[in-house]
Amino acid sequence: MTIAIHPLESALRPAPDPFAFGDLAAVKFPYADAVVVTYAPGQEVVGEGDPTENYYLVVRGVFRAVKVTRDGRRQIFAFYMPGDMCGLEPEDTHGLTIEAVNAGAIAALTRQACRARMARDPQFNAAIFDNVTRALTHAVDHMTMVGRSSAEERLAWFLSMLSARSPGRRSASIELTMQRQDIADYLGLTIETVSRTFTHLKAQGLIALPTTRRIDILRPDLLARLASADRDAPICDYRAVC
Amino acid sequence: MTIAIHPLESALRPAPDPFAFGDLAAVKFPYADAVVVTYAPGQEVVGEGDPTENYYLVVRGVFRAVKVTRDGRRQIFAFYMPGDMCGLEPEDTHGLTIEAVNAGAIAALTRQACRARMARDPQFNAAIFDNVTRALTHAVDHMTMVGRSSAEERLAWFLSMLSARSPGRRSASIELTMQRQDIADYLGLTIETVSRTFTHLKAQGLIALPTTRRIDILRPDLLARLASADRDAPICDYRAVC
DNA sequence: CGCCCTGTTGACCGCTCTCAAGCGGCGTGG
DNA sequence: CCACGCCGCTTGAGAGCGGTCAACAGGGCG
Numbered sequence: 001m002t003i004a005i006h007p008l009e010s011a012l013r014p015a016p017d018p019f020a021f022g023d024l025a026a027v028k029f030p031y032a033d034a035v036v037v038t039y040a041p042g043q044e045v046v047g048e049g050d051p052t053e054n055y056y057l058v059v060r061g062v063f064r065a066v067k068v069t070r071d072g073r074r075q076i077f078a079f080y081m082p083g084d085m086c087g088l089e090p091e092d093t094h095g096l097t098i099e100a101v102n103a104g105a106i107a108a109l110t111r112q113a114c115r116a117r118m119a120r121d122p123q124f125n126a127a128i129f130d131n132v133t134r135a136l137t138h139a140v141d142h143m144t145m146v147g148r149s150s151a152e153e154r155l156a157w158f159l160s161m162l163s164a165r166s167p168g169r170r171s172a173s174i175e176l177t178m179q180r181q182d183i184a185d186y187l188g189l190t191i192e193t194v195s196r197t198f199t200h201l202k203a204q205g206l207i208a209l210p211t212t213r214r215i216d217i218l219r220p221d222l223l224a225r226l227a228s229a230d231r232d233a234p235i236c237d238y239r240a241v242c
Numbered sequence: 243m244t245i246a247i248h249p250l251e252s253a254l255r256p257a258p259d260p261f262a263f264g265d266l267a268a269v270k271f272p273y274a275d276a277v278v279v280t281y282a283p284g285q286e287v288v289g290e291g292d293p294t295e296n297y298y299l300v301v302r303g304v305f306r307a308v309k310v311t312r313d314g315r316r317q318i319f320a321f322y323m324p325g326d327m328c329g330l331e332p333e334d335t336h337g338l339t340i341e342a343v344n345a346g347a348i349a350a351l352t353r354q355a356c357r358a359r360m361a362r363d364p365q366f367n368a369a370i371f372d373n374v375t376r377a378l379t380h381a382v383d384h385m386t387m388v389g390r391s392s393a394e395e396r397l398a399w400f401l402s403m404l405s406a407r408s409p410g411r412r413s414a415s416i417e418l419t420m421q422r423q424d425i426a427d428y429l430g431l432t433i434e435t436v437s438r439t440f441t442h443l444k445a446q447g448l449i450a451l452p453t454t455r456r457i458d459i460l461r462p463d464l465l466a467r468l469a470s471a472d473r474d475a476p477i478c479d480y481r482a483v484c
Numbered sequence: 485c486g487c488c489c490t491g492t493t494g495a496c497c498g499c500t501c502t503c504a505a506g507c508g509g510c511g512t513g514g
Numbered sequence: 515c516c517a518c519g520c521c522g523c524t525t526g527a528g529a530g531c532g533g534t535c536a537a538c539a540g541g542g543c544g
Contacts, residue, residue: 065382067382067383067386069386069390069470069471070470070471071471073386073390073391073471074390075382075385075386075389075390077381077382077385088375088378089375089379090372090375090376090379091379095379095382096382115368118364118367118368118371119364119367119368122360122361125360125361125367126357126360126361128371129360129370129371129374130332132371132374132375132378133330133331133332133374134332135378136330136374136377136378136381137331137332137333137337139319139378139381139382139385140307140309140317140319140337140338140381141309142385143317143319143381143384143385143388143430144309144311144315144317144319146385146388146389146430147317147388147389147429147430148311148315148316148317148430149315150499150500151499151500179522179523180522180523180524181522187389188385188388188389188390189500189501190500190501190502191522191523191524192500192501192502192503192523192524192525193499193500193501194523195523195524195525196500196524196525198523198524199524199525212508212509212522212523212524228311228312229311229312229313229315392531392532393531393532421490421491422490422491422492423490431532431533432532432533432534433490433491434491434492434493434532434533434534434535435531435532435533436491437491437492437493438492438493438532440491440492441492441493454490454491454492454540454541
């Protein structure tokens with residue numbers, strides 16, 4: 001299976017800076033060995049069943065890791081943004097499909113070259129290792145949301161996360177690069193429920209939707225409270241505080 | 243967060259032998275540096291918020307990685323069996339709690355010692371790396387079940403997985419070492435739904451329950467079909483074939 | 485024997501899914 | 515420039531699965 005390396009960082013716990021493109025450059029990701037390929041929206045990087053020949057580093061755009069069951073149900077495991085690694089799988093063939101959400105570019109490094117470098121460059125190895133464990137950390141949060149939260153909480157979590165990761169972190173306005181179906185498949189919901197929940201959050205005054213792809217976060221405090229899966233948390237009005 | 247290394251292996255795809263205790267011994271897991279500690283049922287190995295001082299290797303018994311939200315909702319990320327590693331987290335403090343399901347023993351290796359060994363022993367490093375990516379692979383399957391499957395499918399998947407991992411693999415009879423609440427929290431269900439689904443599977447003749455903790459798998463073929471999230475798959479009667 | 489803990493069963497409710505219609509933006513072509 | 519169609523999104527009505535609350539059963543152990 002394709003492995004999700006450092007997916008979206010949770011916005012809910014104070015985390016050190018995500019392992020970003022600059023960090024990878026800092027440990028001298030061997031671009032000399034890597035081939036950068038551009039992709040059109042929806043285009044497939046690797047498909048389920050393809051041999052695991054390369055590891056990938058997102059250079060530009062957003063990519064998604066998708067698992068589709070034979071009867072067509074779809075689960076998105078992660079969205080990858082520039083600086084994120086993906087494609088690290090233990091098996092000989094991929095179990096996940098990696099696709100471009102929008103136009104983007106990915107650097108491919110052969111598995112062999114990556115492993116060789118890991119063996120001789122402890123710093124590089126540590127960075128990769130950190131990346132993988134971070135992906136696992138995120139999978140835990142993701143799974144807890146999917147397994148134990150309401151639609152409203154899942155979407156609040158997703159938006160808080162996007163906000164924390166978007167350029168100019170904690171931005172009040174975020175751009176949804178993916179469409180509703182992708183959000184639904186990421187959160188384990190249907191597209192209708194996602195749409196209704198957006199409407200509901202808007203009606204509550206937590207967000208505004210200038211366009212369908214643009215979200216203004218009006219009440220990050222309440223959104224974060226929803227996202228933290230803490231129904232007992234006090235409601236603190238950030239307007240009163242700030 | 244505590245990181246789940248090599249949790250239960252999916253029974254659904256033909257996978258190479260799980261990374262077992264023997265393999266770790268083969269790469270000379272430095273027992274000299276490790277401290278083995280025994281735990282009583284329910285006892286905590288590390289709790290959320292504890293500093294991430296050690297990596298762990300299960301020696302005996304079954305352990306669970308639990309995440310609990312502040313308002314008490316519980317999600318089990320993985321069950322660890324002998325040979326499984328856990329506790330590999332990128333952050334300074336654990337985000338997951340690791341507890342003993344039953345009486346068991348775990349070897350603790352300091353983070354520092356493990357990283358040091360990874361840096362100087364490529365074989366050891368590759369084994370750990372393989373372990374982590376395998377955990378991610380499993381998380382993908384797990385998340386797909388939790389996000390996209392019915393209660394019946396989730397339980398069928400869980401039982402198929404246990405069957406594949408139990409001593410004498412693909413055994414027709416498996417021992418449930420954990421109680422219903424743990425199964426429910428692993429699958430993102432309630433204890434009542436798990437109980438009802440057991441009853442339902444029994445009524446369909448797929449399983450038998452000699453005791454509440456013992457499951458006889460009568461129709462592994464049908465169970466696997468349910469588990470594969472493939473509602474369109476043909477029903478093949480293994481009794482007719484074998 | 486009686487308590488406690490775990491698991492089962494039942495009745496009911498509500499969240500989310502399903503199915504279906506409608507809406508709005510955008511690109512294309514007349 | 516407008517008409518049309520397509521696609522993504524929203525909204526509505528109804529159904530069903532699983533959650534919630536509650537009672538009960540059974541086994542282990544003091």
